[in-house]
Amino acid sequence: MAVRHYTLDINLSTPVDSTSVVPGLLSIFHEQELSETIHDTNGHGYLATFVGKNGRLVVLRVHSHGLVTIDLQCHEDDNIAQLDNLLNALEKKLKVLLNGNITRIKRLPVLVRGAKVDRYWPTADGRLVEYDIDEVVYEEDSAYQNIKILHSRQYGNILVLDGDVNLAESDLAYTQAITGNGRENYAGKEVLILGGGDGGILAELVKQKPKMVTMVEIDQKVIDGCKMYMRRTCGNTLDKLRGDCYQILIEDCVPLLKKYVQEGRTFDYVINDLTAIPISTSPEEDSMWEFLRLILDLSVRVLHPKGKYFTQGNSVNLKEALSLYEEQLGRLSCPVDFRKEVVCVPSYLEQWVFYTAWKK
Amino acid sequence: MAVRHYTLDINLSTPVDSTSVVPGLLSIFHEQELSETIHDTNGHGYLATFVGKNGRLVVLRVHSHGLVTIDLQCHEDDNIAQLDNLLNALEKKLKVLLNGNITRIKRLPVLVRGAKVDRYWPTADGRLVEYDIDEVVYEEDSAYQNIKILHSRQYGNILVLDGDVNLAESDLAYTQAITGNGRENYAGKEVLILGGGDGGILAELVKQKPKMVTMVEIDQKVIDGCKMYMRRTCGNTLDKLRGDCYQILIEDCVPLLKKYVQEGRTFDYVINDLTAIPISTSPEEDSMWEFLRLILDLSVRVLHPKGKYFTQGNSVNLKEALSLYEEQLGRLSCPVDFRKEVVCVPSYLEQWVFYTAWKK
Known part of the structure; x- marks a missing residue:
């Protein structure tokens, strides 16, 4: 009570x-x-x-x-x-x-404190906000994280991973931003999605008849929840792990990226939908930045010379974290240029930065 | 302290x-x-x-x-x-x-309670949210309302009237929604704006070379504040009360609408930017609904037979208030049809309903 x-x-x-x-x-x-x-x-x-x-x-x-x-x-x-x-x-x-x-x-x-359904999911920049959540529709602890899908009256179902609001069914703006906001043509292209377990990016891309989309999601339980409760986001793309122009691999993306590098395989687009960039800038988080740079570096190495790399950044208010991220972009084995864009994702309740990078 | x-x-x-x-x-x-x-x-x-x-x-x-x-x-x-x-x-x-x-x-x-700068401005549907506000840049009590312009790190300056978040410099989405989301052509048209003291609608419309935009704002002090501190919204349109293709009248719109009805004057577009529709549905608010219906009725009467009426509704979660509003639309002296659209206005922190109405 x-x-x-x-x-x-x-x-x-x-x-x-x-x-x-x-x-x-x-x-x-x-x-x-x-x-x-x-x-x-x-x-x-x-x-x-x-x-x-x-x-x-x-x-x-x-x-x-x-x-x-x-x-x-x-x-x-x-x-x-x-x-x-x-x-x-x-x-x-x-x-x-x-x-x-x-x-x-x-x-x-x-x-309201200690309620059965918790409505307070603070923003990435640490502000107190109350969501209009009325039901927990899915909750699982996987080997990797706590997974919740919460029902919001206005946003539809919301995927929350380890307490972070990831994506709601209202958030097509997120998917559009991380796929280039309509400026790209995916028809006939090779695309690699890192993460993306909610299926939002996959569902939007397959509409454009790409040659092949490979999605690498580590957590089967995210897919299990989203294919049931985030259907306005994923459509029927998560119902099977393989479609006409896509495959979903349930595995860690790092070894796979290393294998692709070894094979010399490249993609027209790499879309990193793994997680927001780290918030903390304290020394003990160095390993997080190392890991992030490793993913970044491998991603750019599998990118076609004319390809594009898309990812989310973080809250526009986390200026220090964003500038540390931009510093990492300058420290890759292959030099890149980048641009960023601020986008309003409905359920985030804060302005969000998205990055596009490409080989110089 | x-x-x-x-x-x-x-x-x-x-x-x-x-x-x-x-x-x-x-x-x-x-x-x-x-x-x-x-x-x-x-x-x-x-x-x-x-x-x-x-x-x-x-x-x-x-x-x-x-x-x-x-x-x-x-x-x-x-x-x-x-x-x-x-x-x-x-x-x-x-x-x-x-x-x-x-x-x-x-x-x-x-x-943080009792702070010099108050960061808590609840949503229309009554949720607790904390804004990233760091400064009060303008505050005046006019004959009509309390006017504040607050600085948000992510939204720019925000106009707050009687405690309600009205519009932030980030909120072009609001202006686009209440002018038809790019589906209308205002070139050479006669437009009437009711309210709109922040200048956002005016600034967007004048770019499209209308024949004449008449804006009727009752509160000079709103204009005074916005022309100084909401320039990303109003540009230079509020610097003078008259431009090549617009005039700003500082007066109550009701007598003016009545005069226009008497004169048989019509407009291609009437844009009601006065205030959100009433939240309360209690009997003592009947007069508020009467007033709202009066404005609606007069607006439709000055609308060209092929004209369009645009207005904001309210939070998508206030279903009862929205349905009462739609009821009013069925009780006008001239029958109208309408459609609605749900839009994400960045600084509102909730999904917002906008209406378009036209004569049957």
């Missing part, structure tokens, strides 16, 4: 003495049969907690620098109308008590 | 006895010199509050149904590394104490 957490914050234009505020609120708490405890804050403003019979908790703080915060926590099945009335009464009374001194009143949407 | 509010929630697979959890945590609180108060919850689990010398507050609850919640509140300028260490220590210890019983551990991005 979840906990509902309401907040009410009032910013003041001048510091405030709690004795001018608190007494006027007490009758509201007492009416609700909340028992009061006043805490010693060692001079850091006024702090009181109020506990109700049904386990409701209210925390009232008057910060002397000019901020009043109220927290109200209750069980999911508590009487919501009653709680709204309590908050409304507190807000109304505070407006009277602090008349003329208020610069902002803010009541955030309720925070 | 703001308050930083951290949360740590642990879902359990079975109900838990607090005596098996709490004693193991106490040494961590004591090390941090936090004074403990245990509250009587009348059988609603365990609840303790801990207050530190610097005003830090920790609330620890063990809900007997199988959820542990921890809240940590501190001042903005408290030692963040120390607080991270405290939360890390609590999480680590809880993992040991609850070994095998944990189904989810969730630490949300910190909630």
Whole structure:
């Protein structure tokens, strides 16, 4: 059972003495049969907690620098109308008590904590966002990762890998961006997809009659979930591992890329849909960058001299991670040029950078 | 000065006895010199509050149904590394104490409360979202509304009217949607824009050499702010109230529409950019729907028989509000047909519905 957490914050234009505020609120708490405890804050403003019979908790703080915060926590099945009335009464009374001194009143949407279906999947740049998720439709732990497919009212099903929002059924913009936004002609071409287990890229490319698309996805369980619950993305492409103009290989792409390099095999397009580029820039992540550069290097080595390499970058706000990535592009065994594009992918709730690279 | 509010929630697979959890945590609180108060919850689990010398507050609850919640509140300028260490220590210890019983551990991005620059602007469908806003660049209270222009790292400047995100400099998708997504030819046409004070629609239309665009915006202060701080949206169109092929009238559109109806004047396109359709469906909002229908009715009456009426609807999730709007479209003095389209407007953080209507 979840906990509902309401907040009410009032910013003041001048510091405030709690004795001018608190007494006027007490009758509201007492009416609700909340028992009061006043805490010693060692001079850091006024702090009181109020506990109700049904386990409701209210925390009232008057910060002397000019901020009043109220927290109200209750069980999911508590009487919501009653709680709204309590908050409304507190807000109304505070407006009277602090008349003329208020610069902002803010009541955030309720925070639901510990719910069966978790709706909070922060952005890559670390912001708190609540999705309209109402159901977990698939969940598996594979040898490689935790795989969830969550249903969003507006985005359709969303694939979430190890807590990262990967792709929703609404996100054709992602697939278009990572295949060149309509500027490429895939007809008759040889294409290699690294990752891509949701089938979005594969489904779009096969419409264009390529010569052969080879997709290398390590995780059968991603494919299992997506072929059932991401059909607006993958169509029927994942139903079989081989079609007229495509094959899906369930294996690690690194040995395969090495084999292709040895064989001298090349592709007109290499599309890296493995994962976003690493966020952390700390020294212990060096090995992640090494791994990323290895994939990059092998990918460029199997690229036809006139071929193109597409990949996603990361959130446009992660400037340091993006510039480290661009540094890697300058350190490959074969020199490349690149361009980038900022794209809005609906379910990401942040602007996303995509890269195109080619041999100089 | 703001308050930083951290949360740590642990879902359990079975109900838990607090005596098996709490004693193991106490040494961590004591090390941090936090004074403990245990509250009587009348059988609603365990609840303790801990207050530190610097005003830090920790609330620890063990809900007997199988959820542990921890809240940590501190001042903005408290030692963040120390607080991270405290939360890390609590999480680590809880993992040991609850070994095998944990189904989810969730630490949300910190909630910053009462900050000078407010980053929380909930979606129309009531979800909590945090924007990457770092500066308030313009704020005015006009006779009609509160006007803010906020700077977002990824969206550029964002116009916020009475707390509603209206348009960001990133949101060409909005302007394209409300002008027909490239399917219309505005060259040589008569266009009426209702509202549109950010200048986005005007700036896009004048590129297409219309015969005349008349824009009717009631609020000079919106124009004043946008012409300074939304230039990626409006270009130089708001610098003067009259251009080669446009005029901006600072007035209420209702009397003007009535005058146009009386004069028998018509437009090839009427673009209603006034506001999103009302969210509330309660009886006391009837007057809002009356007003909306009045505007709709007058707009359709000044529409050329072959003309088109464009407007935004609302969040795709507000199904009831959208269907009430569609009901209004069936109650006009002149029968209309309509179609709708769902569009991703980058800064909205939700899918948005746009309508096109025309005379039957």
